[in-house]
Amino acid sequence: MTVKQFQLSDMLISEHQVSVPLDWRDPQHSPCINVFYREVVSVERAAQKLPLLLFLQGGPGGKSPRPQSGHPCWLPQALETYRVILLDQRGTGQSSRIDASLIAHKTAEQGRDYLLNFRADSIIKDCEYIRKTCYHSQQFYTLGQSYGGFLTLSYLSYAPQALAGCFVTGGLAGIDATAEQVYQLTYPLVAEKTELFYQQYPDTRVRLAQIGECLANEAVYLPDGERLTAERFQSLGILLGTGSGMQTLYYLVDEAFAGHAKQALSDTFLAQVMMLANYWDNPLYAVMQESIYGQGQQATNWAAQRVRDQLGGFKGNPESLPLTGEMIYPWMFEQIGYLKPFAPAANALAAYNDYSYLYDLECLGRNEVLVVAAVYANDMYVPRTLSERTAQLTANLHTWVTDKFEHDGVRQSTEVFEHLTTMMHELSH
Template sequence: MPSSFPLPGVVTTEREHRVPLVHADPSRGTITVFTRELAAPDGRDRPWLVFLQGGPGFEASRPSAPPSGWMARALADFRVLLLDQRGTGRSTPVGPRLPGATPAEQAEYLTHFRADAIVRDLECLRAELGIERWSLLGQSFGGFTALSYLSMAPEALREVMITGGLAPVDGRPVDDVYAATWARAREANARYHARYPGDRARLHALLQRLDAEDLRLPGGDRLTARRFRQLGLWLGSSTGFERLHHLLELPPDSPAFLWDVQQATGWERNPLYATLHESCYADGGSTRWSAHRLAPDEALHGDLLGGEHVFPWMWEEHGGLRAHRDAAHHLADHPWPRLYDPDRLARNEVPVAATVYVDDLYVERTFAEATARHVRGLRPWITNEYAHDGLRADGDRILTRLLDLVRGRA
């Protein structure tokens, strides 16, 4: 049964839904999917907007009270549905221990947690709630999921807004994606060192020290140079340059430094993020550790900080990922089915608007622009005003602009 309660500026309704683990085979049992509905006190009869969170493998944003940013703007027009993607948050979680007696069985279980399964979950929820059509707002991986929704069930959608999430939809090989992201990583590193030129020597000395010394994080894992290079993930956010600079100012053996690095490289909180990450780009075919295979030497042995890249060694060095190790290796060889229907997208009739961030570290701009041209009627907003996290940094303005575009007001 749903439970509702008022908070300052918003009425919240929480629901748990039962959906098939395998939509094509309901005999495999069910899992729980959790949703949180937000509505203005006078807006419970407004149309629905589903927010699709970034990831993969992250639960929905948790609202503040009163709501702020894009949520506050959305509530002026909509009642908002926040979805904890299957496997995350208050939905049936995917933790360190995976169902299945063998790594192959565990990997097979995880194949049911991609964007296509999330879309089918939402279709179950839409039928359960008696909703004819709803709108989507997809951030990053949420945008990928929105494109899958447009491919699978466009009749369910009133309008779609995407921020930093236009994935290639033409069956492009995953190696093309990761070759491009490594090029963007080089550019981001160059911009960082241009802003903070003194950090180049500091970073080099730190990485050499981490190769030579057994420096332990608070949780017990060794902090290696290759683990520290993963902090390049910060270079794709609006505040990331400053976060990295202020971290490099700290003594490497200080509690503050070690704690901050552990928090920043803590893939263990949401293990699906690491284990399924490359699969979200696999629009057909196997990934075979694409980011690792295409990594330049300076990203493996030098001073180049990576972006949103996963490597086989992570399932050894990150203690919280070790239980997924064998399943992750199976998934790297798994032949993934297509996520998008390019013919259907080319005939699309649903209004769509999307931001394309010029300096996006995670989603290649040229591929995003190609997708914008491919999806019939999609109106792109190409901007260098924001990084990949523009919705978090300036959500009111971005959502307002996307609404104006998708509704023909701009």
């Protein structure tokens, strides 16, 4: 169903909404949810039959980018060739978004079972429904950023006939890695990024330690009334894996204290931390984070917290404050107000041990769909070692390993999509 259509600059944008089963395992008896997507096409090519490019957003829990003139930066080039589909994955954006109020009325088990319908396998079935019913079964090209690359690998596993070719940026998941194995690799990567940050901005080492001491020794409250703990502040290390993250963290820390006093944290600092360290816009990112690694009969069981406890050394001291990255902890569902209603379901999800398999290694091993992937050598979120192993396990997958960009390179520079487009063209001819 087309909701509306409008022109923005040289783009014709149409908005669509379809109804799909909440539970694809029993579509005949399942209640339905809405899935929303935008189709974007160049005005001058709108009447042409063009190849379709489905963008798979990172996350989990991330809605698709909202198209603007020149944004996202890869879009203008894509529109020279493709009709682009920007999907709000189920549970995000306008696709039956999951809010705290929805989960708050469910028991722990009801919430867990509801959330299990929002994993990669269900998202791929939504994509297939859209492809078959709205695009007459025309094959998709896909562009998967980060978690969108995880989705791509699931798509290649279970519906490869639907795909004409795949672009992946920073998203070659460790298809046979457990959550614990992932975090055993990413904690050292965060430590390396933190040290690079201190080398680039030497004054921040002491200042971060001062902030940590302040938060450990007294109760400090954010403008929304929630207490800012040292561990919540440490979680802002997640910024360090993006192209502009070090600068963002530097400017934040640089104005941490009011005037010359090193005891009182400034209002502007606290306001910025409040905006950076919450999940109002993407609660599924927190709730579903570890479940994206869940396969078979193995519970994730708060793997990030377990590995953190094994490693130790996160208390901080007067000289330095360690930071954490893309890790979700059980205490977040106690300290962060918006996440509190999700706590029972999140704990039940952490204990769950009957996951569907997200990848078919045998199918990937004989893959015939051309896949070109950017692997970021210094990726803090998706370890290079796991990406390269997945590339070895997946037939017809070609990588471009680069240290020029961080994890969000495709959003930072047109060069990433341009390079992959050239690879796709050369390898398919």
